């Protein structure tokens with residue numbers, strides 16, 4: 001009974017949050033002018049997993065985003081290149097996906113391959129192990145992750161269990177950072193050098209986690225925010241299911257650079 005009530009409350013809260021995301025993005029895209037173009041790392045999640053809510057972008061919309069970016073004169077490069085490079089080309093974009101969803105392999109990878117666009121996926125090691133409640137066939141397995149890597153995708157870590165690092169105490173942050181990296185290496189033979197912060201907003205990272213990420217051997221730590229991100233993290237531009245042509249162009253023009261998904 002209690003469980004059902006909690007679940008209902010959770011669903012309602014999530015729906016309210018999605019309505020807010022939708023309204024704010026559409027309104028801001030109309031009200032605020034776009035800034036001149038600059039290089040950006042885009043943060044997607046799923047591409048055709050409706051249960052991912054406002055984090056899910058439909059396959060048709062995803063392909064449309066790629067076309068809009070190319071029409072606007074952007075060229076696609078690996079995320080780590082933008083993260084490590086300060087050259088003056090302000091028309092570079094990178095594609096990244098958080099969480100390790102199977103819909104990315106099914107619906108986004110073929111589009112990206114057809115254009116020769118490099119991309120990165122950040123996986124949660126427990127979820128790839130099957131330790132989750134999202135249902136069968138929702139998350140990528142290790143074999144599928146390995147196959148994507150062999151086709152050119154960059155594999156990064158998104159932790160062991162997707163905790164909020166802003167609330168982790170003691171050695172827990174260190175464990176999440178170390179163990180996920182070691183598990184990805186053991187399961188795929190790839191040692192990830194990049195980490196995407198779960199939730200990725202300003203409050204979801206700490207100086208202690210930052211120090212632990214460096215000790216664990218990560219070269220790049222990606223936020224899910226631009227100007228409001230935590231110190232020492234690399235900015236990314238969050239993309240949502242409500243990003244119509246107008247909203248996506250606004251995102252590329254920096255309209256949401258101080259906006260955060262969760263408040």
Ligand SMILES: [Zn+2]
Pocket residue numbers: 098099158162197198199
């Ligand atoms: Zn995530």
